[in-house]
Amino acid sequence: MRRKGVRQLINFDVNIDRKDTRSMKWDGMKKVFGRDDLLPMWVADMDFRPPQEVIDAFRERVDHGVFGYTIVTDRLAAAICNWTKMRHDWDIRSEWLLYSPGVIPSVHTAIQAFTKPGDKILVQSPVYTPFFHMIERNSREVANSPLVLKNGRYEIDFEDFEEKLSNGVKIFLLSNPHNPAGRVWEKEELTRLAKLCKKYNVLIVSDEIHADLVAAPYKHIPLASLDESFADFTLTLMAPTKTFNLAGVQASFMVVPNKNLRTKMAVVQASEGFSMLNTFGAVAMEAAYTHGGNWLDGALKYIRSNIDYVKEEIGSQIPLLDVIDPEGTYLVWIDCRKLGLSDAELKKRILEKGRLALNFGNAYGPGGEGFIRMNVACPKETVIEGVRRLKIALVD
Ligand SMILES: Cc1ncc(COP(=O)(O)O)c(C=O)c1O
Incomplete structure (x- = not known):
């Protein structure tokens, strides 16, 4: 039933009535x-x-009719690794992956795993509103290094960024590409940010949920792909949900090459009661990354x-x-x-x-x-x- 490998004609002009769909x-x-x-x-x-292909994969799964506990398969991990390689030129290993219902839950987990109440978490405003809520709801403190708008483009004030880091920040929460400033951070910028975080021993939580929504001449660079030493203190959060319009399915993954960080994240996830992706999250993720x-x-x-x-x-x-x-x-x-x-x-x-x-x-x-x-x-x-x-x- 699934039309593997067949190119679908896509008409984005079609107006779909979304009212009364719980949207x-x-x-x-x-x-x-x-x-x-x-x-x-x-x-x-x-x-x-x-x-x-994602709709077909859902339909095939629905038609099966039994929706019991679901495991993450090697095929799903392979689809993710292949996608990050093809789209972002980033070689990742399946054992680096952790799964989560969303990037927001993953940030909460990271905050709980690596900080204590009162600790500072650095953001770059203007930024995605829940960044502030997640920090505050965990009784942590927001540190902010505002972006600077110069000639219609946002830039980082590195002096200010370093000053904020030097005041006891524990996590830098990066948005790349940046929502809402629309910047796709460049290699030089990411390298400078990572080097400063390394200098001050600050963990990077890199929210890259918008990574796939970048077209030439711009190119998304996963911060952790730049240098093995950066990957060692970076948690990269990605998902197929923004990319393929599947937000209601609630499924995402994290790339955490450092084993200690990964184990700590898994322990805190387990303590929060998380154990698996929902059936349709796993189905959607694999189909989207394989055929999308x-x-x-x-x-x-x-x-x-x-x-x-x-x-x-x-x-x-x-x-x-x-x-x-x-x-x-x-x-x-x-x-x-x-x-x-x-x-x-x-x-x-x-x-x-x-x-x-x-x-x-x-x-x-x-x-x-x-x-x-x-x-x-x-x-x-x-x-x-x-x-x-x-x-x-x-x-x-
Ligand atoms: C920067 C950013 N992070 C996270 C999310 C939400 O992630 P999730 O739905 O996976 O929790 C969004 C959604 O708009 C976003 O823009």
């Missing part, structure tokens, strides 16, 4: 924004179907054309906004500060006048104020409507 993005708006008459371009999932390459290439091309549309349209229709061109991910970070609106006013206008659900920048920590984040992993028709509504909210 957070579509059905969760009322709870978050207080109304459900909005066009949702917020939560970071796609409005696309995943690769047909063509689908992903098509999705990346489609998303890039959506990004280009947003850039061009906003450039000509709403010139007071500055679009930060994303080097990776499908999330477009837009600087609205020239409008001179407060965050509350910006939000009110976009929700009430534009009837558009976006993520608002002040949730991403210092430096996010006055920005919005728009998710363009959706049919072009939605992007066109989203920009039209943004214009109504902010210009008309």
Whole structure:
């Protein structure tokens, strides 16, 4: 039944009605924004179907009809190792892998495994909101080295980064590619970050969930792939869920080459009660990494054309906004500060006048104020409507 090796024609233009599917993005708006008459371009999932081979693999498994306890097979590990080699030129060994329901649970586990309450964990704001929540919910302290926006591109202030590290940081929580700043960190930047962490004996937790969402001329580099000595103090967190739009399936993996770190993580995972991936997580992960390459290439091309549309349209229709061109991910970070609106006013206008659900920048920590984040992993028709509504909210 599974169409192995057969190229599927993919039409990302198809508008799929996601209402009443328990979708957070579509059905969760009322709870978050207080109304459900909005066009949702917020939560970071796609409005696309995943690769047909993944759907076929689900169907085959459903048709089997028995859903007992599930093991992780060598075939799954091989599919992951092959994927990281093909896509990221990174040779990993299957024994380095740990599995988890998600990158967020993995970060929680790492925090509990390697820090104590009150310890400092370093982030680079503006950054993915749950980074702050995960640190605070574990009673750890946020240390922050804000990114610097220079000529429309975010950079790292290495002097500040080192100063923060020298003040007793235990973990550096990296986002690469960076959500929401859209940077795909370069070799020189990653090397400098890793060398500084090594100098101050700081563990790196590298959240690379957006790794696959990068197209030429940019190239994702797993930090741990740069040098064996970096791999020794780095936990790399990856997943097929962003890449192939499978977030509801809840499945991810970690690459932890250092045996002591890996054992500690496994012990803490076990103490949290985690023992296995759910059946459909394992099925989806293997099918996606084995057969999803063509689908992903098509999705990346489609998303890039959506990004280009947003850039061009906003450039000509709403010139007071500055679009930060994303080097990776499908999330477009837009600087609205020239409008001179407060965050509350910006939000009110976009929700009430534009009837558009976006993520608002002040949730991403210092430096996010006055920005919005728009998710363009959706049919072009939605992007066109989203920009039209943004214009109504902010210009008309
Ligand atoms: C940087 C980053 N990390 C983690 C996640 C969520 O990971 P998971 O669903 O695997 O817990 C997201 C989702 O948007 C993200 O953007």
